[in-house]
Amino acid sequence: MSITFYYSPQSSAGRIRVSLAELDVPHEIIRVDLRAGDQKKPDFLALNPNGKVPTLVIDGTPMFESVAIQIALGERYGVQKGLWPAPGAxxxxxxxxxxxxxxxxxxxxxxxxxxxxxxxxxxxxxxxxxxxxxxxxxxxxxxxxxxxxxxxxxxxxxxxxxxxxxxxxxxxxxxxxxxxxxxxxxxxxxxxxxxxxxxxxxxxxxxx
The missing domain is CATH 1.20.1050.10 (Glutathione S-transferase Yfyf (Class Pi); Chain A, domain 2)
Incomplete structure (x- = not known):
């Protein structure tokens, strides 16, 4: 399992940071300097063509849009941690x-x-x-x-x-x-x- 979290302070990525902290799953944080235009660089756009944070890469698969990320985290890690209801509930x-x-x-x-x-x-x-x-x-x-x-x-x-x-x-x-x-x-x-x-x-x- 590997998680890479592309993050910028004072952005909607803060919600994902809170969830990752609560879930206590190992992850790497890469800060994206929005003022410097990091989000518009080709390597980042290859992960998120919108050029925005949050962006999350789970086991090599990139995700964007905070709601989608929250659901994925809940389904993959949250049930075991008691932070997401079980399927069918x-x-x-x-x-x-x-x-x-x-x-x-x-x-x-x-x-x-x-x-x-x-x-x-x-x-x-x-x-x-x-x-x-x-x-x-x-x-x-x-x-x-x-x-x-x-x-x-x-x-x-x-x-x-x-x-x-x-x-x-x-x-x-x-x-x-x-x-x-x-x-x-x-x-x-x-x-x-x-x-x-x-x-x-x-x-x-x-x-x-």
């Missing part, structure tokens, strides 16, 4: 559902809001009405998540999975970056606290 379906929901629905709404408010994007791109619409969508989605976590410590029940780690990584970065107050969502707040206190998560975040 109802929890497996829920883990897949919430993992994709976090990346498609919630992340999409967060970035739509940030594109219209954040200093990361030029002011001429900002649109007040679109920002209001996106903020409403984010708050609705946070309420959905809060409801899901009502009476459950984690998304699929009693056990933390890679879906929890991935979604917590999104919110742990995205909410402060977007300057969105989520204090009303008590279940989300408690869940985020449990995730962020996990030793492997804390270690990965320090290294990021």
């Amino acid at each position: 109802p929890e497996r379906l829920m883990a897949l559902t919430w993992l994709v929901w976090g990346q498609v629905s919630l992340t999409g709404a967060l970035f739509h809001y940030m594109a219209n408010t954040s200093e990361y994007f030029p002011k001429e791109m900002h649109n007040e009405k679109q920002a209001e619409q996106a903020l409403t969508e984010v708050r609705d989605l946070l309420r959905i998540l809060d409801s899901r976590l009502d009476g459950r410590p984690y998304l699929t029940g009693e056990r933390c999975t890679l879906a929890d780690l991935d979604l917590a990584s999104v919110l742990g970065w995205g909410l402060p970056a977007a300057k969105i107050d989520s204090s009303e969502q008590k279940n989300v707040h408690g869940w985020l606290g449990r995730i962020m206190e996990r030793p492997a998560v804390k270690a990965a975040m320090v290294e990021t």
